[in-house]
Amino acid sequence: MFYFLLLTLCIFEVESVTQNVSCPNVRPRELDLFELDGKWYLAAVATDLNIQGDCAMVVFSHKNTNTTDVSISWIVNNTASYFNGSVALTSDSTGADFLMVTYTDKKTETYSVLDVDYEHYAVIFACYDDPDGNSSSYELWKLTRSPHLKKTDAIKLDQAVGNYSLQSTPFMYFNNTESSCKINAGNHLNPATLVMTSAAAITLFRRLY
Numbered sequence: 099m100f101y102f103l104l105l106t107l108c109i110f111e112v113e114s115v116t117q118n119v120s121c122p123n124v125r126p127r128e129l130d131l132f133e134l135d136g137k138w139y140l141a142a143v144a145t146d147l148n149i150q151g152d153c154a155m156v157v158f159s160h161k162n163t164n165t166t167d168v169s170i171s172w173i174v175n176n177t178a179s180y181f182n183g184s185v186a187l188t189s190d191s192t193g194a195d196f197l198m199v200t201y202t203d204k205k206t207e208t209y210s211v212l213d214v215d216y217e218h219y220a221v222i223f224a225c226y227d228d229p230d231g232n233s234s235s236y237e238l239w240k241l242t243r244s245p246h247l248k249k250t251d252a253i254k255l256d257q258a259v260g261n262y263s264l265q266s267t268p269f270m271y272f273n274n275t276e277s278s279c280k281i282n283a284g285n286h287l288n289p290a291t292l293v294m295t296s297a298a299a300i301t302l303f304r305r306l307y
Contacts, residue, residue, distance in 0.1 A: 121225035121234045122262040126210040129195040133216035134158045142269040144238030152278035176282040213258035219251040221258040245274035
């Protein structure tokens, strides 16, 4: 998705997906933070993510009606790396719901949920128009409750992406099997060693300055 991840052991360099059109006019789904709670498996991510992750997960844990915590993990060779953030439910003048995520490096991103079935799948999207007005950078997540992507869920995910002409997106897929998602005792990277920044924000920063 989306990030530069600087670890004490290695550097994962990520760039956002770019397109030669402005951001699509999306129709975000109405959201219930309580229903987002729990573990989601990252089935696919729409970026040039330079990471050899065997398994990836996102866990939401609500704190109150409008805020929740989020923890994202990648597992490589049964060793887990984590980075965290907090999520606030916001809305615009039309009443559309958005997830405003503030990550541990204080960077904030606003995500639209293109489609969600709280028991099965979710599609999360963020897009930024470039200053020239003729191109944009975006992030796209496919999440599932099941570690194995069910055919019926895959169809729904593809439909949500296709509704906004994003079906040609270069997805990176994860192998969320029981063995690849297993974490060996003691094989955890300290979250305090992680620095994460959205690549989309970095792209805009570079172009503005």
